[in-house]
Amino acid sequence: MPRRTATLLAATLSLIALLCAGVLIPVPYSEMSPGPTVNTLGDSGGEPVLSISGHETYPTSGHLNMTTVRVTGAEYRMNLAEAVAGWLSRDSVVVPHDTLYPDGKTEEQSTQENAEEFSQSQESARVAALRQLGLPVATRVVVSSVQKGSPAEGLLHAGDVIKEVDGVPVREPKDVAAVVSKRKPGAPVDFTIVPAKDAAAAEKAGREPTTGGKVTVTTRRADEEDRAIVGIQAGTDHTFPFRIDIRLEDVGGPSAGLMFALGIVDKLTPGALTGGRFVAGxxxxxxNGKVGPIGGIEMKLVGAREAGAAYFLTPAANCPAAAERTPEGLTLIKVETIADAVKSLDKVREGDTAALPACSRG
Known part of the structure; x- marks a missing residue:
């Protein structure tokens, strides 16, 4: 066989081997890409994303779009060729698999966690919006969860309102642990509570729950510390002066909180908050209305611009990364609180865009 033919054959076989390796060899990476955006002022699945009853609302216009990111599943194993293609693409980001699914977390576990975070973000959005408008929101400490097999199982239930612990009034979740941990393991602790069903009935009626009773729980020693516990997680719940429903399916995580809150503010105040502009964020x-950072900011910017957004409300902590990869035609607006966002939207509506707080690269 001529030397030139042999060289070409060897090169071809090597190329085929490399291509096969690229397709067959899995790599420990996952991919993030732009997901759909949803206007919080509009409809999703034929129903309003935000609906308010029991209080006057006003017409809105324009867009206040929340943004999402698509990610590959926990069980999906990307091959080398896909990873290289993702690294070269401007419309996707390849990240270590453990970044999205740490500690071997399954897709089901991740979905459940995202659903819980999404639910909490809706609650926080309602509270932040009403406080921004100076409307009253009553806060109470509740049992968030009860550990299986713990002393509290069967005695305390998720949703029970905790009024006192051993006669000490409870105002914050940390107050519960503070009182319980003062007892020796094995000692009884008295909880003055309002049962979850009574609390739910009071909330539906728009009033604070008042009826209650006393439940005694015997403490036990914490597994890794010499302190008493009863096996509950305390949290907060709220009584709103009117009903605010948020309906949006197939979305998880906490990152839509700001846009939900702004949508609520827009519906409860005269005039269009955006002045009819297309704002995403x-x-x-x-x-308390403080805005926190999120993941996948670059992909959310791409998704927002592709949907038609001209402005993007960006958490201050995400600004450096966002400023590095801002799509053409999209103006970033730095926000640290809901009050910042409302002031910036006032400027957008008035056309005073030169005064908007800008994102910088660092």
């Missing part, structure tokens, strides 16, 4: 929100 992202960010977690807490009950």
């Amino acid at each position: 992202t960010g977690t929100i807490d009950e």
Whole structure:
């Protein structure tokens, strides 16, 4: 066989081997890409994303779109060729698999966690929006969860309102652990509670729950510490002065909190908050209106611009990364609180865009 033919054959076989390796060899990476955006002022699945009853609402216009990211599943194993293609693409990001699914977390576990975070983000959005408008929101401490096999199982239930622990009034979740941990393991602790069903009935009637009773729970020693516990997780719940429903399926995680809160503010105030403009954004929100960072910011920017957004509300902590890969035609607006966002939207509506707080690369 001529040397030139042999060389070409060897090169061809090597190329085929490399291509096969690229397709067959799995690599420990996952891919993130732009997901759908949803206007919180509009409909999804034929129903309003936000609906309010029991309080006057006002017409809205324009867009306040929450943004999402698509990710490959926990069980999906990307091959080398797919990883290289993802690295070269501007419309996707390849990240270590453990970044999305740490500690061997399954897709089912991740979905459940995202659903819980999404539910909490809706609650925080309601509270932040009403507080931004100066409307009253009553807060109470509740049993968030009861550990299976713990002393509290069967005695306390998720949703029970905790009024006192051993006669000490409870105002924050941390107050519960503070009182319980003062007891020696094996000692009884008295909880003054309002049962979950009574609390739910009071909330439906728009009033604070008042009826209750006393439940005694015998403590036990914590597994890794010499302190008393009863096996519950305390959290907060709220009584709203009117009903605010948020309906959006197939979405998880906490990152829509800011946009839900702004949608609520828009519906409860005269005039269009955006002045009819197309604004998208992202960010977690807490009950005090503080906006927190999220993951996948680059992909959310791409998805927002492809949907038609001209402005993007960006958590301050995400600004450096967002400023590195801002799609053409999209203006980033830095926000740290819901109050910041509302002020910036006022400027957008008035056309004073030069005064908007900009994102910088660092």
